Amino acid sequence: MIQSITILPGRNKTGNPETFDRIDICPGEIVGVVGPTGSGKSAFIEDIEQLAQADTPTGRRILINGRVPDQVLRFDPKRKLIAQLSQNMNFLADMTVSEFLMLHAKCRGKGRDLVDQVIYHANTLTGEPINKEMNLTVLSGGQSRSLMVADVAFISDSPVVLIDEIENAGIKKHKAMELLSGNGKVILIVTHDPLLALLTGRRIVMKNGGVEKIFSTTQHETDLCAELNKIDRELFRIRECVRLGEEIVA
Amino acid sequence: MxxxxxxxxxxxxxxxxxxxxxxxxxxxxxxxxxxxxxxxxxxxxxxxxxxxxxxxxxxxxxxxxxxxxxxxxxxxxxxxxxxxxxxxxxxxxxxxxxxxxxxxxxxxxxxxxxxxxxxxxxxxxxxxxxxxxxxxxxxxxxxxxxxxxxxxxxxxxxxxxxxxxxxxxxxxxxxxxxxxxxEAPEFCYEKDQLRHNAPFSICTLCVGEMKIDSKHHRGVLRHINGVQKYIGE
Missing domain, CATH: 3.40.50.300 (P-loop containing nucleotide triphosphate hydrolases)
Structure with missing residues (x-):
């Protein structure tokens, strides 16, 4: 069981120590990671994915329940506590969707029955449906991303979920967030999207490879987020009309 | 070392x-x-x-x-x-x-x-x-x-x-x-040996034959059917 994940400071790209003491994240919390491109957001969640022990370029250390985690947790996918949705938009493995999902389920010590479930949920996020006989490499960016989301949600199903720029693939991002977040998970989300950033309780701001500051979402921001969501839903509706070749009516 | x-x-x-x-x-x-x-x-x-x-x-x-x-x-x-x-x-x-x-x-x-x-x-x-x-x-x-x-x-x-x-x-x-x-062990050049044999090929191609017709090839040859044999004198 995970009660907390702790991030201890390392160095930024210039080699200067980061200024925070420690960051503790508890189950049920959603934390955002924001900052300009190249500021070290992906490296930050990579450190968590690897349970870094001052052995990555940033020098950060990650504790679980306040202690240095067992080596096995770092390497054995069957015991892995962390699921990661990276920025990748395409699969490179030359195999069919079902072969791939079966192999991954085996790696994670899960049953084959998850395959259909993953495909079903992936198809709720994307446009043209994916079927299990398709080759992974022919899937579009959106289809690949949807399959990755559903794979992380059901096969990698872990208490900690790291999400890197989910907004990039043109899939239903709120629905995807719902699938990924489940109950009582620790969620870190790297994003440039104000809607997703303001959805979180806290956001970590990156600069020059290091954590620059951490702040909590204000009431004003939460209200703003609700307003923005209305606009976003409207935009989404219009985009779907355009995609389906329909006339847009008021 | x-x-x-x-x-x-x-x-x-x-x-x-x-x-x-x-x-x-x-x-x-x-x-x-x-x-x-x-x-x-x-x-x-x-x-x-x-x-x-x-x-x-x-x-x-x-x-x-x-x-x-x-x-x-x-x-x-x-x-x-x-x-x-x-x-x-x-x-x-x-x-x-x-x-x-x-x-x-x-x-x-x-x-x-x-x-x-x-x-x-x-x-x-x-x-x-x-x-x-x-x-x-x-x-x-x-x-x-x-x-x-x-x-x-x-x-x-x-x-x-x-x-x-x-x-x-x-x-x-x-x-x-x-x-x-x-943490690597100390190396001993004089006593050491390979873990696995290197691939060998001892045939006419090794000494520069350019023709492809099989009648020009001698030495230890492996046929596509899996049989390996010596062709030559």
Whole structure:
């Protein structure tokens, strides 16, 4: 069981120590990671994915329940506590969707029955449906991303979920967030999207490879987020009309 | 002295991973020598020399680079001894990736590119299955699921190896790799031997035959049906 994940400071790209003491994240919390491109957001969640022990370029250390985690947790996918949705938009493995999902389920010590479930949920996020006989490499960016989301949600199903720029693939991002977040998970989300950033309780701001500051979402921001969501839903509706070749009516 | 034999597919990031690892070792005050073996061309020696590392270059030309590495190992060891190095890192080109010149008392390091797909570990042979360390590169370019499948496939081929996920661009994994290099056993050139035989080919093609018709070929030949036999006098 995970009660907390702790991030201890390392160095930024210039080699200067980061200024925070420690960051503790508890189950049920959603934390955002924001900052300009190249500021070290992906490296930050990579450190968590690897349970870094001052052995990555940033020098950060990650504790679980306040202690240095067992080596096995770092390497054995069957015991892995962390699921990661990276920025990748395409699969490179030359195999069919079902072969791939079966192999991954085996790696994670899960049953084959998850395959259909993953495909079903992936198809709720994307446009043209994916079927299990398709080759992974022919899937579009959106289809690949949807399959990755559903794979992380059901096969990698872990208490900690790291999400890197989910907004990039043109899939239903709120629905995807719902699938990924489940109950009582620790969620870190790297994003440039104000809607997703303001959805979180806290956001970590990156600069020059290091954590620059951490702040909590204000009431004003939460209200703003609700307003923005209305606009976003409207935009989404219009985009779907355009995609389906329909006339847009008021 | 320790000898580290590093083998990897072309473009897998051997040199980039080694540069980062050497930096970590230099910080711990190790004196390192590098021997870089390639087939036709390399300018990687410049990258190693830039770090102040004495680097010997060997181009195997028409020879199998693994055979070439093996019978030149004495020269490389002398080069490292002359430079008073604690550690000799041999980076080999490896032509067919069936094998690599790993020796019993040298540390065998296989560098393998995760973007080549999860079937690659099944295709490469002793180059992977007899290595002590398998360093997987470019994992950041594929999904976590593909990384996990790749890792599982490596484990299927080599249960004993230590797998390190590395990134030549960011330096990820190099600290862990440096520790493995430090812990390598002492090397004994005179008594050491290969872990696996090098691929042999002893036929007329080896001595320069250009014609393709089978009637021109002599020596030990392996037929596509799997039968291997000697053709000749």
């Amino acid at each position: 320790k000898v580290i034999v590093v083998a990897g597919t072309p473009g897998s990031g051997k040199t980039a991973v080694l540069i980062n690892t050497i930096k970590a070792l230099k910080n711990r005050n190790y004196k390192i020598a590098v021997a870089k073996i390639d087939c036709l061309y390399t300018e990687d020696q410049l990258r190693f020399r830039k770090l102040g590392i004495p680097t010997l270059v060997g181009l195997s030309r028409d020879m199998c680079p693994d055979h070439y590495t093996i019978y030149n190992m004495g020269e490389m060891v002398s080069f490292a001894r002359d430079n008073r190095s604690d550690m000799l890192i041999i980076e080999t080109a490896g032509l067919c990736h069936r094998c690599a010149p790993y020796t019993e008392s040298g540390l065998g390091v296989c560098i393998i590119d995760a973007t080549t797909g999860p079937n690659t570990p099944l295709k490469v042979g002793p180059f992977l299955s007899t290595a002590n360390i398998v360093a997987i590169t470019k994992g950041d370019m594929i999904s976590q699921a593909e990384r996990e499948i790749f890792r599982e496939r490596v484990t299927e081929m080599n249960k004993e190896c230590r797998i390190i996920e590395t990134n030549g661009l960011t330096g990820k994994g190099s600290a862990e790799l440096a520790v493995c290099f430090e």
